Amino acid sequence: MSSKSSSLKVGIAGLGRLGWRHADNLAHRIPHCDLVAACSPVAAELARAESDLGVQAGYSNFDQFLDHPGLDAVVLATPSTLHAQQVETVLRRGLPVFVEKPLALTLDDCIRLEQLAAQPGAPVAMVGFVRRFDASYQNTRRMIDEGRIGEPFLVRSQTCDRLDPTGAFLQFAPTSGGIFMDCSVHDVDLARWLLGKPRATRAFATGSIAVHPELKAMGDVDNGLAVVEFETGQRAVVYASRTFAHGHETSTEVMGTQGKLLVGAGAARDRVLLSDSTGVGHQSVADFYERFAEAFLREMEAFVAACRGEASLPLTLNDATEATRITLAITKSLGSGQPEAI
Template sequence: MDSLHNMPPKAPYGKLNIAVAGLGRMGKRHAKTLMYRVPQANLAAVCSKDEKELEWARQFFGADGAVKVFDDYDTMIQLPGLQAVWVSTSTNVHALQTTAAVKKGLHVLCEKPLSQNLDEARAVVQLAKDNPHLKVMAGYSRRFDASYRDAKAKVDKGTIGDAFIVRSQTCDLLDNTGFFVRYAAKNGGVFVDCCIHDIDLTLFFLGDIKPKACWAMGTIAHHPELAALNDVDNGIGMVEFWNGKLAYFYCSRTMAHGHDVATEVIGTHGKVMVNVHPRSNNVLVAGEHGISNEVQPEYWERFEDAFATEAIEFCEAVLEDKPVPLPLELGLKSLEIGWALQDALLTGKVVRFDREGKRLPEGEGAKL
């Protein structure tokens, strides 16, 4: 269940004037989430460059001007009274748009990952540090999911002893419409776009630990077009950390049964599991085939409530001037590991890091 009803008794709610950039699948959902499920938000504007999306927006938001519709991001962020922007475009413009918003003095909630390019991502993190009066937050939705939070609480209170291994997978429903292949070209390889959630969860559960070495392997089961992008549609990676903790990941774009996102945290005295048997709801059907349950088709059905919680907590961080729950640096660290795995996949070689977690040049740092 969402946290909506735990909100403190406060009236009238201060409301944050916020805009949504991008009106693709997620942009539309974020706009509706802000309107319908975030009492602390006032959706002030939306923007897109896509004519179909703009058409949708004009119809959906109507002509009364309560929600302004822009066909240009830079124009939108000039809107008087605007306080924040939720960047929901494709990854290749995340850094650019976040930078522009911060420079304009806006708070930013930026979808993960910050960038496909590590240097660019580092520059945005630095910019955010240089503007400590602005809240700039990385959008890793799973940290706002009730089950992941319950698991985290259990780990923190010692239910499983000392947590030392994470297994995590992000497996998407096979998409044969061609949408995914187009999407992949703009959103980075499987370890940067998809596994990055699992890496983030590893840091969530195991703490702020430094990678020591990683390796990856992958295969193309359904989408030959990915070869040209140096990518695969099924990838497996392992990361060893300097304090002896371990993580291993499986990411797939080709599941027949639905969105199958699962995480196990193994400790010295137990194990916490999240969603190891995915179920779309509480229904079972018994028939000649046996007994079955359906599975959510995509992450939206699994994480809809988490996105609402994420938006509520971002708005509260701004309105009450509290630290954001997920600072931008955290996203950067996951991105560095994601890239190391993607490079290991490409080269077949182990990627190693020094004791500070800084990546070493190829060939250095091997165990004696």
């Protein structure tokens, strides 16, 4: 990028469920950047990016996409199985990269990418742990720093999606890394962040298939529960579900020696209480995007600001490596039925 005053020219790869949201934000809501190119193997997605977002250059080939003239930075919202190779390619081109979580599906890949991004003069590299940019989670972290709950010793955190009766997520499931890597990696990152980044030593997981028997062949479950032990004596309990009947429910509780903090109890959309012939109740948050729409904006603003040299990032690729390390042990334990050393 030539100067701080000129806009960052961003390209995005992946225009699916989340990639489209990022693209829409980059095109319309994130200051100091222009969405100049998009990459997807699906021609209809590229055509929509051109017609709805004004993205002039669409590429089906990733290397040609990276050759786009004047490209300053790349956002990756591609299937998780592609992250490691694509992040490496972008970094080796000397371009800043934002990649959706998880950074990679193996520890070796995470460590290799972390080392690449730590080299002197390496471009900005960021993983999308969006909850770190949510106002309530930031407030939680601040209150812990202020000593409001004493010493935090236990985090109990869940990511629970509303049941999709069409089972559409089953198409996405094989490239997701499993329910824990797909959903709980967020909770694992939160637990590390809120507990002061202790070293994890052991994990145990179990789960059940409540609704989707197709997951058995993939070695996956639609409801998973895990306990993580840290060498400090602190603990984390994470729960993930794909089968909540009422809506999306992300919540996190932090227990401390002098109090506790609770973020996001229940799935109520707002403070409106509807009374009708069926009873009295709230409408529900539909999905992760509705819950974290504001945080997705703050996250991308942070990436753009870091690329423009205006601010440093509040999280590192090492955070992503450690979250993956723990989540891989959890996933392994689900398969083995035994506690797994980390």
